[in-house]
Amino acid sequence: MGEQQVEPEDTASDNKPPGRILTAITGVAVIVLVCLHYDWWPSRFGDMAWADPLLFGGAALLVLVVAGTVWAIRTLHYVGQDRRWTWWIMAAPAVVAVAVASALLLPPQSFDDMRPEFERVALEVLASPERSRSNVEIGRFDFRSVRQRSDEAVYFVREDGLGMAMSGWAYSPDGPPAGFSATHLGGPWYEFRVVWRD
Known part of the structure; x- marks a missing residue:
């Protein structure tokens, strides 16, 4: 009886592209920064009026840095290693680009x-x-x-x-x-x- 040959399984890559969750997280951080930029943040009078914008703005920037790092890693693996493409790769950068363009073209009231x-x-x-x-x-x-x-x-x-x-x-x-x-x-x-x- 001959030796049985086992065909190697064609396993799909575990790499996932940036998707809806990363876009949603990016969107929330961008909304916070847009609200701070246009002073749509709820007013806080008193000695600590500076605290809310500083804390929330800092947190939003940190979230954007982490989201950008995750986006870059996932995109490099998905596109560079797996040679695949999806339009979700462009979603998070598009959210940031629209917010930056809006801030530049529509400055806050003077x-x-x-x-x-x-x-x-x-x-x-x-x-x-x-x-x-x-x-x-x-x-x-x-x-x-x-x-x-x-x-x-x-x-x-x-x-x-x-x-x-x-x-x-x-x-x-x-x-x-x-x-x-x-x-x-x-x-x-x-x-x-x-x-x-x-």
Whole structure:
């Protein structure tokens, strides 16, 4: 009785292309970054206003780096080693490309875009017996306070840099605001920034 020959099995490759799950993870990270870019993130007033965008933005960037690494490895194995192709390979990069193109072609609203709304709030504060308002939102801008000072200018104050800096805009029809180094933006408007140093 002769020796039985066993034909080698034609096993399929275990390499998988980047697919729906990787695209979904990439999409969630991109949505977080787009929301932060356009200031669509929920407002958080107070001392920790910077924390949410920093933590969520950092996490989203880390997820994108990991997703990009996984995408590159899977694509190299699937296309380079197995010589196969699927359109799912292009899905995650397409999500990132659309988000980047949108951010470049559609910049966030600027102060100039919102100037009529700023002027409306400034005139309301000047006409009101209360000389200040706290936690004011104008479009994508969040202000710790909007207040009238003794120089009759109205200051829209944002706190930056972990409480080490203050910036914003001043509505000052009588000239440059007192006590600040400010850049004239035209008309009664000035932009200022103050940094506290030890």
